[in-house]
Amino acid sequence: MTDASYLPVSKLRVSNLSKRFGSLEVLKKIELDVVKGEFISIVGPSGCGKTTLLRIIGGLEHSDEGECKINGKNIDGPGKDRGFVFQQDNLLPWRTVQSNTEIGLEIASERLSKHRERIRSLLELVGLAGFENYYPRQLSGGMRQRVNLARALAIDPQILLMDEPFSALDAQTREIMQTELLRIWEEGRKTVLFVTHQIDEAVYLSDRVVVLARRPGRIQEIVEVDLPRPRPLSIKRTPHFVSYVDHIWKLIEHDVRESVLVEHI
Ligand SMILES: Nc1ncnc2c1ncn2[C@@H]1O[C@H](COP(=O)(O)OP(=O)(O)OP(=O)(O)O)[C@@H](O)[C@H]1O
Ligand SMILES: [Mg+2]
Numbered sequence: 001m002t003d004a005s006y007l008p009v010s011k012l013r014v015s016n017l018s019k020r021f022g023s024l025e026v027l028k029k030i031e032l033d034v035v036k037g038e039f040i041s042i043v044g045p046s047g048c049g050k051t052t053l054l055r056i057i058g059g060l061e062h063s064d065e066g067e068c069k070i071n072g073k074n075i076d077g078p079g080k081d082r083g084f085v086f087q088q089d090n091l092l093p094w095r096t097v098q099s100n101t102e103i104g105l106e107i108a109s110e111r112l113s114k115h116r117e118r119i120r121s122l123l124e125l126v127g128l129a130g131f132e133n134y135y136p137r138q139l140s141g142g143m144r145q146r147v148n149l150a151r152a153l154a155i156d157p158q159i160l161l162m163d164e165p166f167s168a169l170d171a172q173t174r175e176i177m178q179t180e181l182l183r184i185w186e187e188g189r190k191t192v193l194f195v196t197h198q199i200d201e202a203v204y205l206s207d208r209v210v211v212l213a214r215r216p217g218r219i220q221e222i223v224e225v226d227l228p229r230p231r232p233l234s235i236k237r238t239p240h241f242v243s244y245v246d247h248i249w250k251l252i253e254h255d256v257r258e259s260v261l262v263e264h265i
């Protein structure tokens with residue numbers, strides 16, 4: 001007999017989800033179950049609907065068909081249970097690191113004095129202790145993305161939605177940010193949905209990689225990444241790691257070529 005308490009609880013359930021923009025079928029019958037604390041990456045060619053999927057889960061966009069549930073409850077708008085980190089750092093230039101980090105709490109009408117200690121330890125967690133009073137223009141790209149991450153974590157979301165958060169960073173900073181993100185994730189074990197174009201980033205970070213195909217955007221394969229944690233950066237040079245990257249690249253190569261070489265519309 002199976003004891004139900006041993007079965008993993010699905011934190012996020014996307015079922016039969018479809019979305020069109022006019023005549024364009026963007027997402028078709030997406031099925032995805034994400035377990036609490038899982039790190040999931042989503043890869044796929046440009047225009048396959050990655051951002052749209054994340055926006056629907058974030059409650060910023062409606063689907064046409066299907067369901068999207070968190071803890072069994074339908075998503076009907078943005079909420080404190082989900083934190084967003086976007087590609088562009090959308091920090092407010094007139095606010096300090098500390099005050100940018102607090103924006104989400106302000107929007108949720110939380111009393112800031114209640115959260116001061118948590119914000120302090122969050123800024124420490126993302127490596128920004130000592131920079132609380134800096135303005136965005138005084139920070140490097142990597143530091144700005146750390147503020148973005150701290151801001152998303154400040155509302156203590158259950159799910160972190162990250163849309164190409166490191167794509168504007170140089171290659172070395174990006175690798176450091178990957179290790180930092182894993183370190184932070186190991187500490188808090190949030191459920192993460194991470195969109196990226198870089199296959200090795202997806203494999204390095206994730207428990208599972210969702211590979212999308214385009215026109216319409218649909219799940220081609222969900223690849224389980226069976227690599228031990230914690231993962232040092234050197235794991236990227238192991239044959240096991242490289243075989244995952246090769247496998248995923250083969251899945252999307254044709255679509256990527258098309259998305260780059262053929263007219264989009
Ligand atoms: N608000 C909108 N109105 C009309 N079409 C849209 C809208 N948002 C997205 N699209 C279209 O939906 C498709 C999927 O877009 P989406 O941004 O989700 O792709 P993506 O996989 O995130 O691409 P990229 O990798 O380039 O970021 C694209 O063809 C895009 O033009
Ligand atoms: Mg996108």
